[in-house]
Amino acid sequence: MLNEENLNALKIAIEKEIKLGKKQVGWKLGFGSQAGLKALGINRPLIGALFDSGKILSNTQIDLEAIIEPRVEAELAAHISSDIPPDATFDQIKNCISSLVAGIEFVDFHSPPKSAAFVLSENIYQRGWLVDADTGFGWGDGVNNCQITATMGPERWEPFENIETLIGTLEDNFDECNLVANQLGRGILRDDVILLGSMFPPHPVNMSDFVVSMNESEITLRFKS
Template sequence: MSAEGTVPDVDELARRLTKATADRTSIGRISDEAPGFDLATSYAVQRRLRQSAGPQVGWKLGLTSRAKQVQVGVDEPIHGFLTGAHALDLGQPLDTSVLIQPRCEPELVFVMGSDISGSHITAADVLGATSGVAVGIEVLDSRFHDYRFTTPDVVADNTSAARFVVGAPVAVGGIDLRLVGVVLEKNGEVVATASGAASMGHPAAAVAWLVRALAEDDEGLRRGDIVLSGGLTAATPVAAGDVVVATVDRIGTVSLACR
C-alpha cells in the first residue's frame, strides 16, 4: 500500500482482492488503510480485474434499492461486470465451499436485443433495446469482513459479484416492471418481498443509469449482454443445504439449491 493520504496502487489492490477470492478469506477494508482511496481509483481497480477475468457476458448494478443501501450503509448505485465464470445453469447447485460469505438476492435481468450507449439514455430507450426480461438470483460474496465496506471498497471488489442464475426471458410489452411483485423464499419460508419499483423507481431506469455511467468510459451495452438491474430486497445469507427461490409476478420463478 502507498503512503497514507496518497492514491493506492491499483495493481496491488487488484492482486489483494484476487488472492482473497482464491484463498476464500475475507480482508479488511481498503478505505481504512488508504484515505486517498476514492471512487475513481476503485473503478480503476475493477477495470484491472476485468482484464484477467475471462470473457464478459454483461453487467450488474448494485445498491439500487433502499433496502440494500440501508443494509450495507451506502447511499448510491454502483456497477460491476459479469463473466461466463460467474454463471450458473438452471438446476445447477451453488457450491458454497468455494465462497467466503455468500448471500442471495432476487433480480430482474435484462437481455439486450441491440447495442445501446450514450450519456442521455432514458428508461424508455432501454426498454426499446431490450429483447426480454427474466427472473434472476444473484449470489453475492464480499471479500471484506462481515460485508463492512465503503462505496469505493465494494466497487473495487466488483460489487461483491460471485455467481448468478437467470431464468427464461419474457417479452416486456404490456408488463409494468414497476408494479410486478417480487418474493424471495429460503427453505420454504418467505424472507423478503418487494416490487420492481424498488430498483430506482423502475428497473429500466436503473439500467439507463448504468448506460450513462458506462458512457463516461466510452463503453455501453451490446446486443446479447445481460444486465442484473439490482437486488430488489436485502440479500439473505445462504449455506450448504439451503434452497432459495425468487419469484417475480408475470415474469417467472428461479430456484437455487446450495451444497
Template sequence: METVRDTIRTARRTRTAVDAPPARLTVEQAYQVQREVFGQARVGWKLGLVSRAKQEQMGMSEPIRGHLGQSDLLRAPATVRLDRFIQPRIEPELAAVLGADVPPGTDARRAADAVEKYVLALDVLDSVWRAYRFTIADVIADNASGGAAVVAGEAVTPGPLQLFVDDEPAGAGELDPAGPHLAWLAGEVGGLRAGEVVLLGSPTAAVPARRGEVRVRGGGRDLLVTIS
C-alpha cells in the same frame, strides 16, 4: 490502488475474508481497480444500491455497478456450490436481457425498449471484506460484491419478487422501472451491447446462503436453485 488490487486478487483466489485495507480509494480509483481485476470475459453487468434508501445509507446519489463474467453467469436449472465462495449471501432479482444496443445518452424510454426480455435471477453475493464491513469504494473495487448469478430462461413481466429458502419466506419487494437504471449504466460504461445481461438489483436485503433449495418467485413463475 496496487495494494487494494492485490489484496482483492489474493483473497478471491484463496477464498479468504480479510479486513478492508487502511488505504482509502476514491470512487473513480475503485472502478479502475474493478476493471483491472474483474473486467475480463464480461457478458453483462450487475447493479447495486438501486433504491434511494440504500444510496443514502452509503452516502451515494446513484447506483453502483459491477462486471458479470462468463464464469459467473449460470443458466437455470443450476446448482450453486458454496465452496466456490468466501462468505456468500443471496438475494432475488430481475435480469434484463438486451435485444439491442443502448448507446451512451439514450433516454430511459429507449433504454427500456432495448430489453428483449426480463427473467428471474438469483444473485449470489460474495465479498472479500470480512463480515461485509466496507466503505463504498471498497465494495466497488470488489466488483460490487459480485459472486455469481443464476438466471432463468423464461420471460416474466416485472413486478413483485419473493425469495424462499426451503419453502420459508426470506424476503419480498418490488423494483423500480428498469429504464432509468439502464440509461444511467449505458452512460457510465460507454454503452451496452445487445445480448448482454444486466442484473437490476434487489428490492430486499440479502440473506446468508446455506445448503438447501432456494426459490425466486415473480411474474407467475419460479426460479428454483439448489445450493450445495
C-alpha cells in the same frame, strides 16, 4: 456517474477479470435501496460487471467451500436486444429491452462495505448470477402488475409487487447504468444481461434451495458445503 476514485476502482476490478480470460457479458446494480444508498453516502446505485465465468444455470448446485460469507439476492433482470446508444432516452432504452425476468445473484459478503470505492474494487461482491430465459416479450408494461417471489426452504418472503419502490425507478437505474458503462468505454451491448436490483439486502444462505419466480416462471440455485 462515478467520480474518478470510484471509476478507477471499478475499472481496475473489471480489467483484473478480463486479464484472467473472462468475458464481460453485462452489468449489475447494487446498493440501490434507500438503506444501501444511505450506508455508502451515495445517491445512485453502484454499477458492477457480470462475466461469463459467473453464469450459473438454474438448478445447478454450487460449492461454498471457498466462500467466506455466502449470500443471495432475488433480482429483477433485463435481457438486452440491441446496443444502447450512449445518449439514449428512456424510450430508446425501452426499445432495446428484449425482456424483464427474474434473476438471482450470489455474493460473498466477506467484508463490511466501508466505502463505495472499496465495494467497487470488489465488483460489489459478485460471485455468480443466473437469470430466467429471455421471453422476447420486450418492455411491455415494465414492472407494472409484476410480482417477484422468493423462498429458501423454511424462509419465505411476502411477494414483491411495488418493485421500483425497492430498487429505484427503472428509468434512473438504466440511465445510471448506461452512463457508467460508457464512462468505462464499453457501453451496454446487444445480448448483455443487466441485474437491475434486489428485492432485499444480501441474505445468508441456509443451504436450502433458493427459488425466485416472476410471472409464473421460476429459477433455482442449489448449494453444497
